[in-house]
Amino acid sequence: PGPQKPADPTKKTIVVLGSGWGATSLLKNLDTEDYNVVVISPKNYFLFTPLLPSVAVGTLSPRSILQPTRYVTRHKTRAVSVIEAEAKSVDPVNKTVTFVDNSEIQGEVTTTTISYDYLVYAVGAEVQTFGIPGVREHACFMKELHDAERMQRQFMDCVESAAFPGQSAEELERLLHIVVVGGGPTGIELSGELHDFLEDDLKAWYPELAGKIRITLVEALPSVLPMFSKQLIEYTESTFKESKIDILTKTMVKQVKEKSVVLQRPDKSVVDVPCGMVVWAAGNTGRQITKDLMAKLPEAQNNRRGIAVDEHMHMAGTNGSIFAIGDCTATSYAPTAQVASQQGAYLARKLKQIAKKEDAEARLTQLEQERKNISGEENVVKLEQEIESVRKSLAKIKLRPFHYSHQGSLAYIGSEKAIADLPFMNGNFASGGVATFLFWRSAYMSTLFSLRNRTLVANDWMKVKLFGRDVSRD
Ligand code: FAD
Ligand code: NAD
Known part of the structure; x- marks a missing residue:
C-alpha cells in the first residue's frame, strides 16, 4: 500500500x-x-x-x-x-x-x-462461570488463544503423567478422563477434535494408553446443540457414540476440583467423578x-x-x-x-x-447563510438551485436498519464429519457427514480474512495429513 x-x-x-x-x-x-x-x-x-x-x-x-x-x-x-x-x-x-x-x-x-x-x-x-466453585481455578476455557494453548499443554501433561511408570489403574483412569462441560457448539467441536487427536495420533504414539483415554461431555439441558435441527442432533449423538464420547445430558456440573468434577445427575443425586482435565465451554456473559x-x-x-x-x-x-x-x-x-x-x-x-x-447538512447550512446575504437576481436563482439540489441529495440518503441474512449453522463433530443447517430455497437443508466436512473446511477457508491466513491454515492441514500432530509439550 x-x-x-x-x-x-x-x-x-x-x-x-x-x-x-x-x-x-x-x-x-x-x-x-x-x-x-x-x-x-x-x-x-x-x-x-x-x-x-x-x-x-x-x-x-x-x-x-x-x-x-x-x-x-x-x-x-x-x-x-x-x-x-x-x-x-x-x-x-x-x-x-x-x-x-x-x-x-x-x-x-x-x-x-x-x-x-x-x-x-x-x-x-467473557466466559460465564455462574459462580460455580473451582471453575476459574481448575478448568480450562476455550475462548482466547491462550486458552487453547493451555489446554493443549494440560492435555499432553495428563497423557505424559499417565505414562509415568508405576501409576495405579485408578490413577491412570483419572488422568486419562477428560470432561468437557457444555453441549453447545464449542463443547461439541472441541470433543470432536480431541477424539481425532486420539484416533489419528495418540494411538500410534502412546499405544498402551490410547485405549484408556475417555472423553465425557456434560450438558445441563435435555439435549446438546439446541440451535440445530433434531435430525442433526441425533446424527451428532450417534457419531459421538461411535467415537466413544459419552454424552451426559440433564447433568449439571456443580463444582470443579483439582482432580475431579462434581456432577448432579438427572435424578438429583450428586457424584464426584475423577478426571485429569476439565474444559469449560458453558457459555458467555x-x-x-x-x-x-x-x-x-x-x-x-x-x-x-x-x-x-x-x-x-x-x-x-x-x-x-x-x-x-x-x-x-x-x-x-x-x-x-x-x-x-x-x-x-x-x-x-x-x-x-x-x-x-452530515456533509450535505453542513453544505446546506452554509448555502442558506449565503442566501441571506446575497444580492442580484441571477445569483439568487443560482444559489437556490444549488440549495434545491443539496436538499434533493439529502432526501435520497437513507439510513437503513440492520438486516441479518442467516447463511446457516455449521459445526465440526470429529471423524472428518460436520453438520450443517442451511437455509435453502425458503426451507431448511440439514446435512451431516464427510461431504459436509469438506464444505465446512472450504467455507471456513473462504471466510478466513487474508490470503496469508488461508495459506497458513492449508499448510497446517497438509502437514498434519503427512506427519500427524505434534505431541511435544512446551
Ligand atoms: P469478539 O470476536 O470476542 O471480539 C471482542 C474483542 O474485544 C476482542 O478483540 C477483545 O480482545 C476485545 N476486548 C475485550 N475487552 C476489551 C476492552 N476492555 N477494551 C477494548 N477491547 C476489548 N461463531 C460462528 O458464527 N461460527 C463459528 O463457527 C463459531 N465458532 C466459535 C468457536 C469458538 C471456540 C468460540 C469461542 C466462539 C465461536 N463463535 C462462532 C462465536 C464467535 O466467535 C463470537 O460470536 C464472535 O467472536 C463475536 O464477535 P465480537 O466482535 O462481538 O467479539
Ligand atoms: P453455548 O451457550 O451455546 O452452550 C453452553 C452450554 O453449556 C449450554 O447448552 C448450557 O446448557 C451448558 N451449561 C451451562 N452451565 C452448565 C453446567 N454447570 N453444567 C453442564 N452444562 C452447562 O456456548 P458455546 O458453545 O460456547 O457457544 C457460544 C456462542 O458461540 C453460541 O452463540 C454459538 O452458536 C456460537 N458458536 C458457534 C459455533 C459454530 O457455529 N460452529 C461454534 C462455537 C460457538
Whole structure:
C-alpha cells in the first residue's frame, strides 16, 4: 500500500473498542476518507475463533488463525491509529474512553483518556462461570488463544503423567478422563477434535494408553446443540457414540476440583467423578466494562443479557453516539461470528451514509447563510438551485436498519464429519457427514480474512495429513 493520509482535525473521530469479529469486519469495510479512526483492543490481532478448537489439539498452529489488526488498517486511505490497550471505562455523557496499557512491558504513560464523536463498542463477552466453585481455578476455557494453548499443554501433561511408570489403574483412569462441560457448539467441536487427536495420533504414539483415554461431555439441558435441527442432533449423538464420547445430558456440573468434577445427575443425586482435565465451554456473559457502562444509563439499559440496541445498532440512551455490535449486545440474534461480522459491515456502510448526510447538512447550512446575504437576481436563482439540489441529495440518503441474512449453522463433530443447517430455497437443508466436512473446511477457508491466513491454515492441514500432530509439550 502507498502512503496514507494523516488524521484530519476537521473530520469526526470514531473510536472502535475491540479487534474481534465485529470490529474487524467494520474496519475492513469502513471508508476512512470520512473519519479519523482509533482502534483500542488489548489484543493487537483478530482471532479466527471457529478454528480455535483445532489449535487446542495441535491440528493448527496458533499463529495461523491470528491476523494482526494492522494488516487490515494499513490498507486504509487514512492512517488508523491502532492502540494495544484495555478500555477501562466509557463516559457516555462527555463522550470519552479511558484505557490502560496492562501489558508486561510498559512505557512511562500507561493510562489515558480520549474523546470520540462516535464510539463503536465491540468488546465481545467473557466466559460465564455462574459462580460455580473451582471453575476459574481448575478448568480450562476455550475462548482466547491462550486458552487453547493451555489446554493443549494440560492435555499432553495428563497423557505424559499417565505414562509415568508405576501409576495405579485408578490413577491412570483419572488422568486419562477428560470432561468437557457444555453441549453447545464449542463443547461439541472441541470433543470432536480431541477424539481425532486420539484416533489419528495418540494411538500410534502412546499405544498402551490410547485405549484408556475417555472423553465425557456434560450438558445441563435435555439435549446438546439446541440451535440445530433434531435430525442433526441425533446424527451428532450417534457419531459421538461411535467415537466413544459419552454424552451426559440433564447433568449439571456443580463444582470443579483439582482432580475431579462434581456432577448432579438427572435424578438429583450428586457424584464426584475423577478426571485429569476439565474444559469449560458453558457459555458467555457480559464483561465488567459493559456492565459498568450499562449502569451509567440505568433507564435505557436494563437487559440482563447485554446492551440494548435499536435496529440501527445505536446503544439505547446515547443519542446515536455509541454503536454496539456483536456478543456484547442483547438482540434477537444468536451471539455468533456471523452476526457480529454482518453488523460490522452494516455499520461501515451506515457510517458512510452518516458522513454523506452530515456533509450535505453542513453544505446546506452554509448555502442558506449565503442566501441571506446575497444580492442580484441571477445569483439568487443560482444559489437556490444549488440549495434545491443539496436538499434533493439529502432526501435520497437513507439510513437503513440492520438486516441479518442467516447463511446457516455449521459445526465440526470429529471423524472428518460436520453438520450443517442451511437455509435453502425458503426451507431448511440439514446435512451431516464427510461431504459436509469438506464444505465446512472450504467455507471456513473462504471466510478466513487474508490470503496469508488461508495459506497458513492449508499448510497446517497438509502437514498434519503427512506427519500427524505434534505431541511435544512446551
Ligand atoms: P469478539 O470476536 O470476542 O471480539 C471482542 C474483542 O474485544 C476482542 O478483540 C477483545 O480482545 C476485545 N476486548 C475485550 N475487552 C476489551 C476492552 N476492555 N477494551 C477494548 N477491547 C476489548 N461463531 C460462528 O458464527 N461460527 C463459528 O463457527 C463459531 N465458532 C466459535 C468457536 C469458538 C471456540 C468460540 C469461542 C466462539 C465461536 N463463535 C462462532 C462465536 C464467535 O466467535 C463470537 O460470536 C464472535 O467472536 C463475536 O464477535 P465480537 O466482535 O462481538 O467479539
Ligand atoms: P453455548 O451457550 O451455546 O452452550 C453452553 C452450554 O453449556 C449450554 O447448552 C448450557 O446448557 C451448558 N451449561 C451451562 N452451565 C452448565 C453446567 N454447570 N453444567 C453442564 N452444562 C452447562 O456456548 P458455546 O458453545 O460456547 O457457544 C457460544 C456462542 O458461540 C453460541 O452463540 C454459538 O452458536 C456460537 N458458536 C458457534 C459455533 C459454530 O457455529 N460452529 C461454534 C462455537 C460457538
